Amino acid sequence: MTDRDKGLQLYTYFRSSAAYRVRIALNLKGLKPELHFVHLLRGGGEQLQPGYKAVNPQSLVPALVVEGHALAQSLAIIEYLEETHPEPPLLPKDALGRARVRRLAFMVACDIHPLNNLRVLRRLRGQYGLSEDALKEWQQHWITLGFTALEALVANAPETGRYCHGDTPTLADICLVPQMANARRIATDLSPFPTLVRIEQTALSHPAFDAAQPKVQPDAE
Amino acid sequence: MTDRDKGLQLYTYFRSSAAYRVRIALNLKGLKPELHFVHLLRGGGEQLQPGYKAVNPQSLVPALVVEGHALAQSLAIIEYLEETHPEPPLLPKDALGRARVRRLAFMVACDIHPLNNLRVLRRLRGQYGLSEDALKEWQQHWITLGFTALEALVANAPETGRYCHGDTPTLADICLVPQMANARRIATDLSPFPTLVRIEQTALSHPAFDAAQPKVQPDAE
Numbered sequence: 001m002t003d004r005d006k007g008l009q010l011y012t013y014f015r016s017s018a019a020y021r022v023r024i025a026l027n028l029k030g031l032k033p034e035l036h037f038v039h040l041l042r043g044g045g046e047q048l049q050p051g052y053k054a055v056n057p058q059s060l061v062p063a064l065v066v067e068g069h070a071l072a073q074s075l076a077i078i079e080y081l082e083e084t085h086p087e088p089p090l091l092p093k094d095a096l097g098r099a100r101v102r103r104l105a106f107m108v109a110c111d112i113h114p115l116n117n118l119r120v121l122r123r124l125r126g127q128y129g130l131s132e133d134a135l136k137e138w139q140q141h142w143i144t145l146g147f148t149a150l151e152a153l154v155a156n157a158p159e160t161g162r163y164c165h166g167d168t169p170t171l172a173d174i175c176l177v178p179q180m181a182n183a184r185r186i187a188t189d190l191s192p193f194p195t196l197v198r199i200e201q202t203a204l205s206h207p208a209f210d211a212a213q214p215k216v217q218p219d220a221e
Numbered sequence: 222m223t224d225r226d227k228g229l230q231l232y233t234y235f236r237s238s239a240a241y242r243v244r245i246a247l248n249l250k251g252l253k254p255e256l257h258f259v260h261l262l263r264g265g266g267e268q269l270q271p272g273y274k275a276v277n278p279q280s281l282v283p284a285l286v287v288e289g290h291a292l293a294q295s296l297a298i299i300e301y302l303e304e305t306h307p308e309p310p311l312l313p314k315d316a317l318g319r320a321r322v323r324r325l326a327f328m329v330a331c332d333i334h335p336l337n338n339l340r341v342l343r344r345l346r347g348q349y350g351l352s353e354d355a356l357k358e359w360q361q362h363w364i365t366l367g368f369t370a371l372e373a374l375v376a377n378a379p380e381t382g383r384y385c386h387g388d389t390p391t392l393a394d395i396c397l398v399p400q401m402a403n404a405r406r407i408a409t410d411l412s413p414f415p416t417l418v419r420i421e422q423t424a425l426s427h428p429a430f431d432a433a434q435p436k437v438q439p440d441a442e
Contacts, residue, residue, distance in 0.1 A: 024283035058328060058370040069317055073331070082317045095304045107279060110329075112296070117225055123362070130349060141344070148280040172269045185295035 009034040009057060009065040013040050013047075014217035017113060017178035018061040020073040023217075024174045025078045027208035031083045033064065037219040040118055075109055077117045077169060092216045101165045104150060105170035112146035116182065117138075136186050143183045147193045151174070155195040162202050163199050169203060181214065226360065229254035229338045230286040232276060234268075234304045235438035238334060238399035240283040244438075245297045250306045258440040261339055296330055298390060303336040303437050311392050322386045325371060325393035333367035336360075337403065357407050364404045368414045373396070373437035376416040383423050390424060400423045402435065 010026065010033040012019040026033060038061050039046045046052060047059045056072045062070045064080075071077050082090050091098045114120070116139040119220040124130040124138065153162045164172035180200045183190060190197055203209045214220055231247065231254040233240040247254060259282050260267045261396045267273055269282045277284040277293045285292045285301075292298050303311050335341070337360045345351040345359065375381045385393035401421045404411060411418055424430045435441060 009288075034430075057373040058367075060332070066317075071317075071320050071324065073324040075331075076320050076327055079323055080320040082314055083319065096292075096300055097404070098299050098304065099292045099301040102300055103292065103294040106294040106297055106330075110296075110331050110335050111281070114331050115341065120336065121361075124349075128345075128349060128351060128355065134349065142316070148426075152278040209333040 007067050010034070011036045011038050011052065011063040011065075012063055012217070013038050013061050014060045014214040014220040014221070016040065017182055018060070020178035020212055020214060021074045021109075021174050022077050023212035024169075024177065024209055025081050027088060027211050028088060028169060028174075029081055031081070031085065038083065039219070057206075064102065073169075075105065075175075078174065081110060082171075086156075088168065090169065090174065091124050092140070092170065094164060096191065097159065097165060099157060101170045101172045104153065104164050105175040107146055107153075108175040112179055113182075115132065115142045131158045138186045139182075139186050143179070143188050144192075146179075147183070147190075147196060151193045151195055154199070160195070162199075163164055164199055169206060169208070173199060173203050173209075176200065177209055228286065228288050229439060230257060231255070232257045232259050232273065232286075233281055233438070233440070234282050235441045237282045238403055239281070241399035241402070241433055241435060242295045242330075242395050243283045243285065243298050243434035244391075245313060245398065245430055246302050248432055249309060249311065249390060249395075250302055250313040252302070252306065256439065260440070261356065274295065292348055296326065296392075296396075297424045299395065303392075309389065311390070311395065313386060318380065318386060322391045322393045326396040326400055328367055328374075329396040333363050333400055334396075334403075343428075360403075360407050361409045364409050364431050365402070365413075366398075368404070368411075368417060372410045372414045372416055375420070381416070383420075385416065385420055390427060390429070394424050396419060397421065398430055 008031060010022065012023065012035060038052055047061060053059055055065070055070050058074070062074060063170045071080060078090065091101055121135050123133060131139065152177065154164055159165050161167040164171050164176060174198065177200055177220070180196065216217060228250060231243065233244065233256060259273055261282070268282060274280055274285070276291050279293060281293070283295060283298065285298045292301055299311065312322055344355050345356060351359065375385055380386050383389040385397060386391050397417065399422055401417065
């Protein structure tokens with residue numbers, strides 16, 4: 001019986017970086033959910049319609065349905081996958097190492113990504129009249145601020161290896177790589193972040209990251 | 222030997238809701254760190270000065286120093302405390318329950334709080350000229366949006382008890398209560414969220430939450 005048969009269902013949008021994180025984690029764990037595509041722009045946003053709201057009242061992707069239970073929030077989903085499918089591990093064994101990996105992950109997931117989310121950009125444009133240039137500057141500001149701290153933490157740290165923490169992918173890389181894709185999409189200057197760029201390139205050569213990329217998703221445009 | 226002797230040091234600011242979360246968790250675990258106060262407004266912000274940047278290059282509070290290791294990101298710190306001091310538990314035992322609690326916590330920690338952080342309000346005011354009324358409206362918008370989804374998830378859910386999940390405090394309550402304090406400070410209408418208000422009142426009657434409140438901190442103004 002495959003996981004698809006066991007009722008694992010992922011609600012995803014190719015360009016959502018939170019969905020991208022969960023796609024990477026599922027690939028690393030070797031899980032193959034049934035896919036449902038939620039188009040965040042079409043018809044004013046399919047995530048705002050009653051069908052998807054019944055899955056996730058917060059109207060954000062991704063959601064993962066596990067045996068009839070709808071899980072949401074990408075990091076809560078990934079921690080669940082880690083607890084229920086421990087191999088390969090996405091967190092180190094030692095508590096201090098786990099705290100370091102989660103810290104790096106939350107620096108992206110709490111302090112960069114939410115500020116640049118589609119709904120935030122829509123509000124800045126619609127309610128406060130920010131121009132497209134101002135919106136780009138807004139996004140680049142938070143990315144650069146967050147990446148500067150991230151680069152300082154990973155460059156030359158003894159814990160850093162081929163990936164953010166050691167030589168295998170962790171939750172930190174799962175958050176970093178989609179954020180790098182967002183940064184590239186708006187032409188952010190990444191030259192101050194050579195360690196982050198190196199780790200991104202390493203990760204993208206891993207089949208689990210490569211197959212999770214937005215451009216190769218069935219709903220990619 | 223007390224925890225203070227073992228070199229547990231908390232960098233905190235009374236009004237920071239991320240620091241408030243960690244204070245609650247430390248109190249629940251019965252840990253008493255040495256306190257260092259980082260004033261976020263004085264002198265342009267003590268968190269931006271080299272002394273604190275050496276502790277946390279991200280210039281955000283809180284940070285927790287454990288035997289010479291500086292941990293940061295409130296949720297990474299609390300997960301560390303949970304792993305190293307399992308009693309009383311701040312997460313349920315079952316994987317689906319843990320996913321529910323983390324989901325509720327991240328709904329606050331990722332999708333409400335970062336949008337209303339001091340540095341974000343400063344940038345909206347300084348760079349884009351938002352008025353004080355517009356800033357208040359901005360904050361209330363994200364709080365109301367997030368609380369609407371939270372209320373929908375906790376009201377009438379069989380998992381909800383005296384607290385967000387069962388009858389004892391979890392990571393979800395630790396995130397909810399400081400966010401409620403922020404909501405009250407800017408006079409957000411909480412009447413649509415009776416379950417959240419009830420849980421807040423339950424939590425504030427618990428000594429660990431009560432003693433963590435901003436107004437009773439040594440650096441309160």
